[in-house]
Amino acid sequence: MDALNLQLITFNVGEFLPGPETDIARLIRNPTPDLVLIGLQEVRSGAQELLIEQLLVGEDAWSRETRQTLSSLGFIKVRSIKLMGLVLLLFCLEKHVPYLRGLETQYTRYIYKDIIRFQIYGVSVCVLNSHLAAHDHNNQARIESYNTVLGSHTYTSPNTELIMYHDYVFWMGDLNFRLEMNSFSFQEIEDLVSKGVLSKLLGEDQLSGARSSGQAFSELEENQPSFPPTFKYKVGTGVFDSKRRPAWTDRILFKVNKGNYDNLELSLHQESYTSHPEFLESDHKPVSSSFKLSVFSSKLAEELLVQCFHPIVRFHTEDVYCGEDNTIVYSVNVKDWRYLKAWDWIGVYKGEEASFQDHIGFLWAPSSPTRQEAFQLSFDDSIFIRSGAYRLVYYSAESKDILGISSIFQARVRELGPEVGVEATEEL
Structure with a gap:
C-alpha cells in the first residue's frame, strides 16, 4: 500500500478576525502534508458578515486568509462547509485532486457540527468539526450530543452508512470538555501547568473519563495531550484568564477500521499532536495533529478491481x-x-x-x-x-x-x- 500525509487543525477564533500578525503557514507541518483539513469555531456570522460574504468576497475572513496562505504552498481548496460560526475546510495538493471521489459536505441538526467525507486513492475518510456545549457542569450534555450524532447520522452508501463505518474517522473541534468539577482551583491548575505536571490534571479530564467509562468517544483514539491547556487565555497573551479554569477544550481524535478489507490491513499513525501557543488572536490556542495513513497503490487497486481509481x-x-x-x-x-x-x-x-x-x-x-x-x-x-x-x-x-x-x-x-x-x- 501507499501512504498519504494528512494534517488536521482546529481553532476556536472567538469571533476575532485575523490580524496583520496572523500567519497560518506556521500551523502547517514540514514536510508539507498531502491533505489539510481545518475546523474553525466561533467565526463571525452576524448579518453584516454574512452579507459581505455572499455579495462581495464569497467567504469569511479566516477562510480567505487560510486559502491565500495555503495556495502559496500548492494547495487547492476543494470543499468547505459553514454552519453559523462553524467552518470546515478541505485543502488538497493539486497532484492528488483527480483521485478524489465521493465528496460530500453535511451538517447535523442536533448539535453544531460540520462533516466532510470523501474517498482518495480508494479509501474512505470522514472528518467532523464540532462545537459542543460549554461550561464545567454541561459534561452530560456533551456526552449526549456525541451519542445522538453517532447513532442517528446516516448516509445512503451501504459501505459507509454510519460515520464509524468509514476507513478513517477524525473528530476535532472545541469539544469543550473541562476538568472535573471540584477537582482543581484556577490557581492550582496554573501552578501545575507552570511546573509541567500535566498528567495530574489530565487525570481529571472529562473527555478522558468519558472515553474510559465508555460513555462517549470510546470508539475513537486520542493520545494524551502533552501540551498545556488550550483555554482560556487573555486575548493577545499567553496568560490564563481567571474567568475560567484552564482546560483542554480543543481536541483531535481518530479511528482506523483496520479490517475493512479482506487480506489487507489499513494503518494510521499519528506523527504529531500539539498546540500553537504563539497564536494570540483568540482566548483559545489552535491545536494540530499530523497523520500518515495507508491508501491503495495503483497495483493494489487493479488487483482489487477498484472502480474509477485513476483520473478519467x-x-x-x-x-x-x-x-x-x-x-x-x-x-x-x-x-x-x-x-x-x-x-x-x-x-x-x-x-x-x-x-x-x-x-x-x-x-x-x-x-x-x-x-x-x-x-x-x-x-x-x-x-x-x-x-x-x-x-x-x-x-x-x-x-x-x-x-x-x-x-x-x-x-x-x-x-x-x-x-x-x-x-x-x-x-x-
Whole structure:
C-alpha cells in the first residue's frame, strides 16, 4: 500500500478576525502534508458578515486568509462547509485532486457540527468539526450530543452508512470538555501547568473519563495531550484568564477500521499532536495533529478491481481569447467511458484563487466524442470575459467525483494585426 500525509487543525477564533500578525503557514507541518483539513469555531456570522460574504468576497475572513496562505504552498481548496460560526475546510495538493471521489459536505441538526467525507486513492475518510456545549457542569450534555450524532447520522452508501463505518474517522473541534468539577482551583491548575505536571490534571479530564467509562468517544483514539491547556487565555497573551479554569477544550481524535478489507490491513499513525501557543488572536490556542495513513497503490487497486481509481479525463488546454467563442478538447480512454454520465459537467474557475468552491461558469459534458477518444467543449463569448488565469474541473453528475482537472491556462485579449488596424481606421 501507499501512504498519504494528512494534517488536521482546529481553532476556536472567538469571533476575532485575523490580524496583520496572523500567519497560518506556521500551523502547517514540514514536510508539507498531502491533505489539510481545518475546523474553525466561533467565526463571525452576524448579518453584516454574512452579507459581505455572499455579495462581495464569497467567504469569511479566516477562510480567505487560510486559502491565500495555503495556495502559496500548492494547495487547492476543494470543499468547505459553514454552519453559523462553524467552518470546515478541505485543502488538497493539486497532484492528488483527480483521485478524489465521493465528496460530500453535511451538517447535523442536533448539535453544531460540520462533516466532510470523501474517498482518495480508494479509501474512505470522514472528518467532523464540532462545537459542543460549554461550561464545567454541561459534561452530560456533551456526552449526549456525541451519542445522538453517532447513532442517528446516516448516509445512503451501504459501505459507509454510519460515520464509524468509514476507513478513517477524525473528530476535532472545541469539544469543550473541562476538568472535573471540584477537582482543581484556577490557581492550582496554573501552578501545575507552570511546573509541567500535566498528567495530574489530565487525570481529571472529562473527555478522558468519558472515553474510559465508555460513555462517549470510546470508539475513537486520542493520545494524551502533552501540551498545556488550550483555554482560556487573555486575548493577545499567553496568560490564563481567571474567568475560567484552564482546560483542554480543543481536541483531535481518530479511528482506523483496520479490517475493512479482506487480506489487507489499513494503518494510521499519528506523527504529531500539539498546540500553537504563539497564536494570540483568540482566548483559545489552535491545536494540530499530523497523520500518515495507508491508501491503495495503483497495483493494489487493479488487483482489487477498484472502480474509477485513476483520473478519467485529460484536458488538452491552450490559451483562449477574451470575449470570443473558444474550443477546448479533452480525452477519455474508451475503457473509462462507463464512468461518464449524462449530467456530468465542467466547471470554470479562476486559476489564481486556488479554490473549487465557486465556479464562474460551466458546461454540460458532451454526450459523445467528436472523434475517437476526444470530446470538444464549445465556450461562448460570455465565459472568458477578462484576461487572466483559469482552470477547468470535470465533475461527475452529482458533483461528488472529480474525474479530471486541467492545468492553468491564460485568457488573453487578441492583438489586432496591422492590416486589421488599417481597415478599422478607414471605416472611421
